[in-house]
Structure formats: C-alpha cells, structure tokens
Amino acid sequence: MPELPEVETIKRVIEPQIQGRSIENIFIRQPAVIAHPATEEFHSQLIGQIISRMERRGKFLVFLLDSGDRMILHLRMTGCLLLTSADLPEEPHTHLTFQLTGGRQLRYSDTRRFGRFWFLKKGETDTFSGIKKLGKEPFDPEFSSEYLMERLGKRKKSIKECLLEQKVIAGIGNIYSDEILFAARIHPARSASSLTLGEWQRLAAAIPERLSFFIAKNEISAEEYLSSKGKEYRNTPFLQVYGRKGSLCPICGECLQRMVIGGRSSVFCPCCQKL
DNA sequence: CCTACTGTTACGGC
DNA sequence: AGCCGTAACAGTAG
Numbered sequence: 001m002p003e004l005p006e007v008e009t010i011k012r013v014i015e016p017q018i019q020g021r022s023i024e025n026i027f028i029r030q031p032a033v034i035a036h037p038a039t040e041e042f043h044s045q046l047i048g049q050i051i052s053r054m055e056r057r058g059k060f061l062v063f064l065l066d067s068g069d070r071m072i073l074h075l076r077m078t079g080c081l082l083l084t085s086a087d088l089p090e091e092p093h094t095h096l097t098f099q100l101t102g103g104r105q106l107r108y109s110d111t112r113r114f115g116r117f118w119f120l121k122k123g124e125t126d127t128f129s130g131i132k133k134l135g136k137e138p139f140d141p142e143f144s145s146e147y148l149m150e151r152l153g154k155r156k157k158s159i160k161e162c163l164l165e166q167k168v169i170a171g172i173g174n175i176y177s178d179e180i181l182f183a184a185r186i187h188p189a190r191s192a193s194s195l196t197l198g199e200w201q202r203l204a205a206a207i208p209e210r211l212s213f214f215i216a217k218n219e220i221s222a223e224e225y226l227s228s229k230g231k232e233y234r235n236t237p238f239l240q241v242y243g244r245k246g247s248l249c250p251i252c253g254e255c256l257q258r259m260v261i262g263g264r265s266s267v268f269c270p271c272c273q274k275l
Numbered sequence: 276c277c278t279a280c281t282g283t284t285a286c287g288g289c
Numbered sequence: 290a291g292c293c294g295t296a297a298c299a300g301t302a303g
Contacts, residue, residue, distance in 0.1 A: 003282090112282095112298075114283075265280080
C-alpha cells in the first residue's frame with residue numbers, strides 16, 4: 001500500500017502517540033517479519049526500551065530509542081501500524097504486537113507478509129535494511145534537476161522505471177510515479193536519455209510538489225486513522241491518473257490510457273503526455 | 276478459475 | 290561491473 005506520502009502520514013499519526021513510552025512486552029506471532037537479528041534477540045533487546053521519536057527515510061520508518069538503538073520497519077505492500085488500547089479486537093494478520101506503557105499497543109498487521117523489521121544496536125552499521133542504498137529524499141535541498149540529469153541523463157530505460165528506483169530517488173512508487181509524470185507532462189515510456197532540459201526541470205519540480213500535495217491531502221486525526229484501521233487514505237479522490245484508465249483527462253478531456261511499463265501498470269494521458 | 280496487485284530482492288544471462 | 294528481465298515472497302479481490 002504505502003509510498004512516501006502514506007509512510008509520512010503513518011509517521012505523523014503514530015509518533016505523537018508512542019513518544020516517551022517504553023516497550024513492556026512484545027508478542028511475536030509471525031517471526032518471518034523480523035529480518036534481523038534472530039527472533040529471540042529482537043525480543044529481548046527491545047524489552048524495556050523507551051521510544052524517543054520516529055523518522056521516515058524513503059518508504060522506511062525508523063523508531064529511535066533512548067538508548068541510541070533503533071528499530072527499522074518497511075511496510076512493503078500491505079504492512080500496517082495501528083496504535084490502540086489492548087481491548088480492541090485484533091486485525092487479521094497481526095504478526096507483531098508491542099505492549100507499551102499506559103495500556104497501549106502498537107500492532108503490526110500485514111496481509112501479504114512482505115514487510116520487514118530490523119533492530120540495530122547503537123552505532124551498529126546498517127548493512128541489512130537497505131536504507132543506506134537509498135538515493136536522495138525528494139525534499140532534500142540538494143534534490144534538483146541537475147541531480148536527476150546526472151543520475152539518469154544517460155539511462156536508456158523509461159523515465160517511469162527510473163522514478164521507481166529507490167537508489168536514485170527515495171520514496172516514489174507506482175501510484176505517484178504516474179501522478180508525477182502526468183503533472184510534468186512527460187510520457188511514462190519516454191527513454192530517460194531523451195528528456196530535454198525543460199522536462200528535467202518540470203520533473204524535478206513536480207516530484208516534491210506532488211508528494212507534498214498528497215501528504216497534505218492525507219492528513220488524518222489519530223481517531224479517524226484508528227477507526228479506518230489505517231487503511232483509508234483520503235488523497236485517493238485527488239489522484240488524477242492512477243487507477244483511472246478510461247476516464248477523461250482532467251486537463252484536456254482525452255481518454256486516459258493504460259500500458260505496462262517495466263512490468264508495472266501505468267496510466268497516462270496520450271494528449272498531455274506525448275511520446 | 277484466472278488475473279492483477281501501491282514493493283523489493285535474488286538470480287541467471289548478457 | 291552493471292544492466293535487464295523474471296521469479297519469488299503470500300494473500301485478497303475482481
């Protein structure tokens with residue numbers, strides 16, 4: 001489910017509710033979601049730790065602990081975090097529950113079970129999660145058209161596939177790559193090396209603009225987030241192309257088309273985004 | 276029954 | 290080395 005705007009939303013909802021709380025216990029129902037270290041150690045190392053804050057990097061969530069240790073989470077396709085009182089019925093596919101002080105529980109559910117947790121000691125080098133391989137954050141002051149041209153200017157493959165490369169830009173997935181390319185009026189199948197200077201500039205502007213737009217549209221209270229089980233994102237009605245094959249382009253009225261690029265479904269306007 | 280799916284990685288081939 | 294395409298992960302939804 002989650003790309004950068006959703007992961008940011010989850011961070012904003014969850015962080016204020018867990019800050020300063022300590023982990024009293026952890027119930028591990030599905031050890032497969034723990035990537036590192038071994039289940040027993042993951043469990044024993046985290047008990048008693050106090051959560052100081054949360055950070056987002058690309059699509060990763062990082063829980064910073066008072067000790068300097070940290071826990072990293074990637075939600076992949078269907079991972080979901082809920083902060084609840086202990087008496088609420090569990091969601092199906094709840095694999096991990098953190099019992100926190102004050103009778104609160106941080107629950108991790110994940111239908112397809114692709115999501116992963118990592119625990120790292122203070123100062124331990126993160127060779128596990130993949131965070132270190134990420135490219136620039138879209139909101140990094142150094143993120144620019146020059147950066148994109150340098151990293152992608154000679155690439156033969158489609159610009160759509162390039163936008164999905166986490167080692168170049170952190171956080172863009174299949175939904176927002178389509179939204180960004182529509183906003184920048186660039187056909188998703190265009191070879192990256194064929195983009196003009198003006199197109200690189202439009203693209204570099206559209207990336208942070210679209211992502212911050214959708215983060216703003218996602219804004220939700222802790223109560224609403226919980227009652228919707230963390231599953232409803234309010235920005236969906238604002239998507240202009242993703243999932244709208246066959247509807248009319250909001251700009252020119254042309255019929256939106258779908259094609260498969262790099263194995264991923266891609267929707268675009270054949271009139272606004274010329275090949 | 277069959278296909279598609281908002282993410283990422285491993286692996287074989289070039 | 291680095292790029293490319295595919296399979297795999299596991300389950301639900303249409």
